[in-house]
Structures are given as C-alpha cells and as structure tokens.
Amino acid sequence: MSLLLNIAVDGIAYGMILFMISVGLSVTMGLMRVINLAHGAFALVGGALAHTITLRWGIGYYVAVPLAIAGTIALALLSERVLFRRIYRLGELQQVLATIGITFMVIAVVNRLLGSSLLSIPLPASLQHSLDLGFRVLPAHRLVVILAGIAVIIGLVLTLDRSRFGTRLRASVDNRNIASSLGINTDRIYAATFCLGAGLAALGGILGSELLPIDAYYPLRYMVLFLIVVSVGGMGSISGSFAAALALGVLETASRYLIPDAGTIVFFALVMALLAFRPAGLLGKGMT
Amino acid sequence: MARVPFLAEAVMLACAVAAFYVFPYDLALITRFLVMILFVLSLDLVLGYAGIATLGHAALYGTGAYAAGLFAVHVSGDPLTGLAVGAGAGALLAFASGLLLMRSHGLTLLMLSIAVTLICQEIANKARDVTGGADGLRGIRMEPVLGIFKFDFIGRTGYWYALAVVVACYAVLKIATLSPLGLSARGIKDSAARMVAIGSPVYWRLVTVYTISGAIAGIAGALAAQVTQLVSLEVYAFNLSAEALIMLVLGGAGRLYGAVIGVVIFMTVHHVAAAVDPFNWLFIIGALILSVVFLVPSGVLGIPAAISDLFRRGNDAARP
Amino acid sequence: MHIFKRAALAATIAALCSSDSWADTIKVGVIAEFSGPFAMYGKQYREAVETYVAKHGTQAGEHTIEFIYKDVGGSNPDVAKTLAQELLIREEVDYLAGFTFTPNALAVAPLIDQSETPTVIFNAATSSINKGSQYFLRTSYTLPQVTAPLADWTFDQGIKTVVTAVSDYGPGIDAEKAFKAAFEKKGGKVVDAIRMPVATTDFTPFIQRVRSQNPNAVFAFLPGGPPTFGFTKTYNENGLAKSGIRFLGTAETEESNLQALGDAAIGLTTAFHYSAAHDSDVAREFNKAIKDKFPNAITNWASVGAYDGTHLIYEMVKAAGSDGPKALEAVKALKWESPRGPVEMDPQTRTVKQNVYIRGVERDTVSGLLVNREKGVIATVGDLGWTQ
Numbered sequence: 001m002s003l004l005l006n007i008a009v010d011g012i013a014y015g016m017i018l019f020m021i022s023v024g025l026s027v028t029m030g031l032m033r034v035i036n037l038a039h040g041a042f043a044l045v046g047g048a049l050a051h052t053i054t055l056r057w058g059i060g061y062y063v064a065v066p067l068a069i070a071g072t073i074a075l076a077l078l079s080e081r082v083l084f085r086r087i088y089r090l091g092e093l094q095q096v097l098a099t100i101g102i103t104f105m106v107i108a109v110v111n112r113l114l115g116s117s118l119l120s121i122p123l124p125a126s127l128q129h130s131l132d133l134g135f136r137v138l139p140a141h142r143l144v145v146i147l148a149g150i151a152v153i154i155g156l157v158l159t160l161d162r163s164r165f166g167t168r169l170r171a172s173v174d175n176r177n178i179a180s181s182l183g184i185n186t187d188r189i190y191a192a193t194f195c196l197g198a199g200l201a202a203l204g205g206i207l208g209s210e211l212l213p214i215d216a217y218y219p220l221r222y223m224v225l226f227l228i229v230v231s232v233g234g235m236g237s238i239s240g241s242f243a244a245a246l247a248l249g250v251l252e253t254a255s256r257y258l259i260p261d262a263g264t265i266v267f268f269a270l271v272m273a274l275l276a277f278r279p280a281g282l283l284g285k286g287m288t
Numbered sequence: 289m290a291r292v293p294f295l296a297e298a299v300m301l302a303c304a305v306a307a308f309y310v311f312p313y314d315l316a317l318i319t320r321f322l323v324m325i326l327f328v329l330s331l332d333l334v335l336g337y338a339g340i341a342t343l344g345h346a347a348l349y350g351t352g353a354y355a356a357g358l359f360a361v362h363v364s365g366d367p368l369t370g371l372a373v374g375a376g377a378g379a380l381l382a383f384a385s386g387l388l389l390m391r392s393h394g395l396t397l398l399m400l401s402i403a404v405t406l407i408c409q410e411i412a413n414k415a416r417d418v419t420g421g422a423d424g425l426r427g428i429r430m431e432p433v434l435g436i437f438k439f440d441f442i443g444r445t446g447y448w449y450a451l452a453v454v455v456a457c458y459a460v461l462k463i464a465t466l467s468p469l470g471l472s473a474r475g476i477k478d479s480a481a482r483m484v485a486i487g488s489p490v491y492w493r494l495v496t497v498y499t500i501s502g503a504i505a506g507i508a509g510a511l512a513a514q515v516t517q518l519v520s521l522e523v524y525a526f527n528l529s530a531e532a533l534i535m536l537v538l539g540g541a542g543r544l545y546g547a548v549i550g551v552v553i554f555m556t557v558h559h560v561a562a563a564v565d566p567f568n569w570l571f572i573i574g575a576l577i578l579s580v581v582f583l584v585p586s587g588v589l590g591i592p593a594a595i596s597d598l599f600r601r602g603n604d605a606a607r608p
Numbered sequence: 609m610h611i612f613k614r615a616a617l618a619a620t621i622a623a624l625c626s627s628d629s630w631a632d633t634i635k636v637g638v639i640a641e642f643s644g645p646f647a648m649y650g651k652q653y654r655e656a657v658e659t660y661v662a663k664h665g666t667q668a669g670e671h672t673i674e675f676i677y678k679d680v681g682g683s684n685p686d687v688a689k690t691l692a693q694e695l696l697i698r699e700e701v702d703y704l705a706g707f708t709f710t711p712n713a714l715a716v717a718p719l720i721d722q723s724e725t726p727t728v729i730f731n732a733a734t735s736s737i738n739k740g741s742q743y744f745l746r747t748s749y750t751l752p753q754v755t756a757p758l759a760d761w762t763f764d765q766g767i768k769t770v771v772t773a774v775s776d777y778g779p780g781i782d783a784e785k786a787f788k789a790a791f792e793k794k795g796g797k798v799v800d801a802i803r804m805p806v807a808t809t810d811f812t813p814f815i816q817r818v819r820s821q822n823p824n825a826v827f828a829f830l831p832g833g834p835p836t837f838g839f840t841k842t843y844n845e846n847g848l849a850k851s852g853i854r855f856l857g858t859a860e861t862e863e864s865n866l867q868a869l870g871d872a873a874i875g876l877t878t879a880f881h882y883s884a885a886h887d888s889d890v891a892r893e894f895n896k897a898i899k900d901k902f903p904n905a906i907t908n909w910a911s912v913g914a915y916d917g918t919h920l921i922y923e924m925v926k927a928a929g930s931d932g933p934k935a936l937e938a939v940k941a942l943k944w945e946s947p948r949g950p951v952e953m954d955p956q957t958r959t960v961k962q963n964v965y966i967r968g969v970e971r972d973t974v975s976g977l978l979v980n981r982e983k984g985v986i987a988t989v990g991d992l993g994w995t996q
Contacts, residue, residue, distance in 0.1 A: 006813075006816055007813075010810070010812045010813060010816070013812075014810045014812070017810070029395075035395065083578075086582065090581065090585075092341065092394065093335075093341050093533075093537065094537075094581050094585060096341070096398075096533070097533070097534060097537055097577055097580075097581050098577070098578060098581040098582070100530065100534070100574075100577065101573075101574045101575070101576075101577030101578040101581065102574065102578065103574070104570045104571065104573055104574030104577070105570075105571050105574035105575060105578075107570055108568055108569075108570040108571030108574065109571065111567065111568075111570075111647070112567065112568060112571075115648075115904075116645065116646075116647045116648050116651075117648060117864050117865055117868065118833060118834070118837055118865050118868035119868070120837075120867070120868035120869075120870060122870055128871075130845050130846070130847060136816070136846075137845075137846060137847050139845035139846070210841060211809055211810055211838055211841075212809055212834065212838075213833075213834050213837045213838070213868070215645075215833065215834070216645075217644075217645040220526075220527075220645075221645070221834070222809075223526075224402055224406070224526065225809070227395075227398070227399055227402070228399060230395075231395050231396060231398075231399040235395065252810070253810065253812070253813055256804075256805075256808070256810075256813035256814065257813045257816075257817070260802065260803065260804065260805070260813075260814070260817075261776075261803065263805050264406070264407075264410045264805040264806075264807055265407055265410050265411065265414075268403045268406050268407050268410075269403075269407065271399075271403055272388070272400055272403045272404070272407075275392065275396050275399060275400055275403075276388050276391070276392070276400070279391070279392045279396045280396075281396075313694065313697050313698035314694065314698070315693075316689065316690040316693035316694065317690050317694060319690075320686060320687075320690055323686075406807075410805070413776070413777055413806070414776075416778065416781065420778075421777060421778040421781075422683075422710070422711075422777040422778035422779065423710045423711060423714070423734055423736075423778045424685060424710065424711035424714055424715070426714050426740070441693075441697075441719070441722055441723070442693065442697050443693060512686055515686075515689075516685050516686045516689050516715055517689075517715070517718065518685045518689075518711060518714055518715045519685075520683055520684075520685050520711035521683075522682070522683050522684055522685075522711075562642075562643060562679045562681070563678075563679070566642030566643040566647075566650070566679035567642060567643060567647065569643055570643065
C-alpha cells in the first residue's frame, strides 16, 4: 500500500516536472507545427539568466525568476524576427537542422560565457524545507512545480481553447493565407505564440533545475526527454502533453520502484508500443 | 551537371587515391572519413531516396560494430568475414525494427528510431560480460586482409581496405538506386499515395530499402570496429545519428556523391576548427548548418544552381 | 620490439621527413576533452600542465619540452586512436598523456606498445587499463584504491549495515563490487545493492528504497555533474541524513561542481586522494600558482592528476630523453611530494601509491565556500584492483 502511494506521489511529482520542462515545446511544436529542437536552448537561456541574476548579481529568487523569463522572451522575440519566422515555412527536415544549428550556437555561447560546469539556481530558504505527508516527506519545491503545472495547464487551456487569441492562432496554423485575408495579423500571432513557448521553456527550465540541473549541454542532454513527452502526447494537443507527462512520470517512477534493473528498456519498449498503436499520440489530432 | 557517365564517381576515386600520397601522415584520419562516408551513404539510401527521416541510424551502425567485434574476439580475426557478420547484424536489426518503423512517419518515426537506438545502447550496457560495457569491447585482433596485407602502424592497409569496401558498397548502392526497387523508392518519396494507387507494395518496398541500408550501416560499423580494434557504447550515440543527418543534408541528399561531399566538408571543418579552437567549434558548426539551410537548401551541391537562380532572380526582379 | 619500432616508424619518418633538427625538443601529446559536455577535463589538465611549465620552465635536463593538445571530445575510442596515430607519426611525439575515459586509453594500447611510447593517464580509473600495455603510467587513482579503504573505515566506525546505490555502468559496478568485497570481509553486511540506470533523472524511488531498508549508511557512486547533483539533493530532501543514514562516497563532492551542490552537500562523507583544501605548503603553493595564472581556476582531482603527470613526464625526459623503455625504468619507483600529499610510483601496477583521506564537506569560515575538509588518512595504498 505504501509502495503504491509512493509511486503515485513521486510519479505525479515527476510527471509535473516533465510537463513543465516540455510544455513550451508543446506550444511551439504542437500548436505552431514547427519541429523546434531549439526548445532546450530557450530553457538553457532562462536557466543561465536566473543563475547569473541570483548568484552573480545577488538578486533574490522571486525577483530573479520573472526577470530571467522576461529576458528569455525578449531574446525569443528578437530571434523570431531574425530567424524563426523564416523557419516556419521550411520543410520538416530543414526545420530539424536549422533548430539544431541554433541549439549548437546557443550552447557554444553559454559555454564561452559561463563555462561548462553546473549553473545552480539556489532556492530561497522558504522552498528548501520538506513537507511531512504522514507516511513520508515531500520536498517543498516539488509542490511548487505541481502547483505551477496545474496553473499553466489551466491558463493555457483558457487562452488557447476559449479566447479569441486561441481561435486566431488555430486559424493561422490551419491556413495562414486565408487567416491573413480575413484580417488576422498572422505575423503577430505567430510571434506572440513563439514567445509564449520560449517563456514557458524558461520557466520549465528554472523550475525543473532541482532535478535536471542547468549546464551548457542541457538542450542536447534532455532533448530526447522533451520529444518523448510531446510525441506521446500528440501533436497539436496541450492537454495531450499534460496527460502524457503524467503517464510517463508515473510509468518511469513505477519501473524504478518495481523493476529497476530493466527499467530503461521496459520504459522505451512501452513508449514504442504506444507510438506503434497510436502514431498520433495519446490525444493527437491525426497526422500533419 | 555531369554529362559524362560516372564523372563524379571517377573524380572522387581519383581524389581518394591522391589523398593517400598527399596526406601520408593523416591516413588514420582519412580512414575515419571513409567509414563515415559509408555510414552517411547508407542513410542517403533511406532519406535521400525513400524520403524517410530517422534519428536512429546509429542503432544499425553500432550493432554492426558489436557483431563484428564479438566475431573477431570469439570466432575469427578474418576481416572480410567480419564485415559480412556486421552486414548481417545490421540488416537483421533493420528488418526487425523496420517492420515497425516503416508504418509510421514524421515525428513518430523520429521518436521510434531514437527509442530503438536507446534500447540497443542499454542492452549493450547491461550485457557487460559480453560487450565490456562502458569500458569498451577489447581484445579485437585482426588477421591480414585476404591473408596477405597486414594492418600496419600508420594505417596504410587500413586505408586501402576501407577505400575498397567503400567503393564496393558505393557500387552496390548505385545499382540499387537505378534498379526498379530504387526507382519505386523515389516514387514513394514523391507520393506514397500514387504508388499505392499503381499497385506498388509501398510498405514492403520501404522495409526492403531499410534492410539494405541496415546492411551497409552495419558494414560501416564493422569497419570502424576493425580499424579501431575497440567498440564502445558511443557507437549508439544520438550525436552520431544527428551528425550523419547534418552531413548528408550539407552535401545534398538523394545523389550518393552528395553524402561523400557532405562528410568531407563537415569532418574537415570539424577537424580544423577543433584543432584551432576546440572550445568554440560547436558555434562554427551551428553557423555552417544554418547557412546551408537558409542559403543552399539542396546542399553544397546545389550551390551552382543557387547562384544561377540568384542571377535569374535579379533579372526577373519585376516579377512577383 | 625495438626492431619493430624502427621498421614501422623509421622507414616512414626517414622517407617523409628529412631533417632531424628538432631532436632537442621532446614533444608530449595530450589527448583530452576540450569540447563537448566533458570539456571541463581538458581545461583542468591544460591549466595544471601550463602551471607546471610556468614554474619549472620548458627545459627538462638537456631537453626542451613542448606540449601539443588534441581534442577527443568525450568517450570516443575511434578519435582517440586516430589522434594518437597523428601525434606519433606526424608530430613525432615521444610521450602521450591525458585520457579521461577508459575506452580512449584502451584504444591506444597497441600503438604505444609498438612505438614504445610512455603514456601518462591523468584520469581514467579502471584498474585493468595498465594491463593493456606496459607503457601506461597512471597519476590519478583506481576505483578499488579509494573504495576498499572507505569500506574498511566505515566498518571501523561501527557502521554494520550499508546499502550500495551505484549508476548502472562499468565504473559504478566496479565500485559496488570493491565496496561489498572489502566491507563484508570485515564482517559488515551490504543489505541491498541498487543499480540505478544511467539515464535516471529523478532519484526519489531509489532514495525511498534506501530509506525503507533503514541501513546505517548508503554508499553511492555516480558520474560527476547532473547525476551526482540530483542524487545528493534527493538524499537531503528526503530526510535520510536526519534519520541517521550516512552518505558515503568518493568523487561525488569533487571541487568543480561542489559549490553548485549548495548546502545540501554539507556533512557528506567521502574517501578520496585529493582535496583542494589539503593542508600542506605544496598544496597551498599549487593552488596559488594556478590561480595566479588562471584567476577563475578551480583545482580538483583532474588538476592534480595532470600536475603530477607532468612532473612524471619531466622526470622521464630528464633521465632518458626520448628513450621510452629507459624512461619507464627511471621513474618506476619515483617518490615526490604532490599537492595531494606524498606519493610514489608502484613498479608493478604503474599507478601511484598514495594516501586515501576521509573528508567531510564543510563551509570554510574564511572564504565562505564549500570545501572537502580532510579528517585523516585511512590508508596508504597502491592499486588494490590489480590482482582481481
């Protein structure tokens, strides 16, 4: 019984971290249909900024994190104007390569400026303690990630499914020409969505850094992890990514508890089986 | 461009032979070029001809490497038989995984191919008693090629051996791409739906193409294992798959010789940049990839066409 | 051997390179990571080598020493072998050095045997590498060398039950076996041996498993960087320290990532051969020299491995110039005072014999930084894994 409870608690906590680190990618890749392997690069930029602001400039965590996210969004806006807006129109393979190229360059720049060791983002004292759940303890920052994850999914569903912005975005992605002939400023919609994705990537990178620490090679080290969550969730579906992240979190945690020796193989075999039977992912809306 | 039949191939072969005399100190390095050329050629068959984008080609390369390595350690040090074993192992894995992979496409296919590679890597890591795990598979001793040519210190035999294998495989691939199978692969790339409509068994064609590609990738892996005399878990690295893809697109996919040019450019840039400024070479590679994607989308081989396009566009500037 | 060397090398060299005017310059090829996720190693080696050269000059005996650096980019035996060939044939180096990963070192073994090139390993810690060629010398350590003394010490502290938790790959399993063998020989009990997949990012399940066994201590072995970071954080947050389960490790608290671990690291116990806070004049001098030359430098075991390795190379060049076998003979029992403490070469295993210290992580009152504070020497040993 306590084993099941442990699996549930840790699985959900881990799943939320998976969701937070990949939700930015669900936005750019899932909604905008750009194979954006540079997602991790924006998470890295956010994390590196947070590290610099807290540790090198000595500014408090609660101010530093919004600043770092704002900085990442500013950078994303700039790069959207210069680079990404040209990438949307390319073929899949070209998108893969272009965004890998950008990732390489970001890694090289961070490596040059901050070196290749871990870039820690120290938590404030208020988040360093652990909560007593009765049968065990849960670190406070994991609870923060769970709450942030719930807030993000609710916010995104409201913005994308219910608001005018969401309708316009879907119209723009489905048929850009008709959307713009209807008077929708598709350029601005794309830029806004891209910045949203980058901002979420930065947030996820920072919040997830207690588990997946930031360093220059972050984007490549965890690229496969991001891609798994989005592809299992299904393209074009934020709620799909949410479900997939939780399912994968619980699945991986369960395999670590129950069959640690074969955990990795079983995990990937199950992911393969799922993708084989549901190529469009859990909640995917068919192939693009 | 090439009106003379096999002109590109003849020029490349001449360059390869000349390289032996021009770079006598760098034979080991050029031999690594040759191994990588073979690996990227095998990817070209899949991506350039059949239009299947994968990020898991290292699975086939690595399996070939381990198969040839284990064969050399436990059965026989004969190089050519070792290559055959590597080819068989690569083809077998390609066939088995191809049954699943060839049913999907796009992002799903990318993910499935990555998953296959990760599973292979974990198995090799787990089977430490057989593969040596993270320490690497050691104890590979090679007999002379054909019983005559001994592998020497500076890598002369290794060079000619690798070149011969690459030339032979290139010929096989050339024939395959000109055969009905190769032509129908191109048809599938252009429009799978139309190929189904004219009664072509699309799925089985793709599995066949993937299996052939697996055999060639397996030979590339086997060659690497024989030349290095050690196999490490890095043969399954994600980087290897990704770099092969970059090299192929850099040179231009779907032409075979584009693979050769892409490898030579990428590895030369890497080698020089890593020697001059290892801390920042990744930036240079990133910039190189970006400029190819934006300036010459069809790869370096497309440069002449891109330039003439540019002039034409200049002349037709008035047109929308 | 000697005849073979001449046949293989001299023929080419004579044919392709006419002048022999560089005979006075002895070249050393350093094969290490200068790019990629492990670029930290290359940086540490290079800083240490250049600091040694700055202090002792480029002159060793009658010869001038020159170092040539080559980037291998990670665990990459194909590249390592190619680079070694390039260095030996084109650059005509007489010594090789570097080698962070075991496969890279193993891949060059046949080459250095044939060319009789002494090769100093700055890091790679798998015991059996030195059996691959008699020309390997190692100034770092081997896994059993620090793990077995830790197990003995643990038992002597009254700790009777231990759970081992190691990353599921070669070095992790070697560490697990070495710890278990030594600990159980003493009479202790390893109640559970957990092997954690290399790709693990969330260590909570394993930490919970340790907790449920309620041992006196947990012995951990993980690769540096993110895995160590994740494991130590999780260990702390789940209250293992509070419930009396001690953390025992080796390289986990190494200096380059120690500050990033934060307060979570305070109190972690490790057994290792080098601490940047080692209390001796040689150590302080070494730290100062490196920081004068490279203001942002941090010294760790990779730095000291390279620094002592450079010392070994200087001694070999002084004694024998470019004569490999003679050079090997000259230093096979060399003793010197290293920044880690007194060391000497073991003629049989060709790995350094050195002190293993027990340390605890503390916050230094002067600098405010985390340091590995040495509490005492628990053994003075050579490679304990050689005969296994």
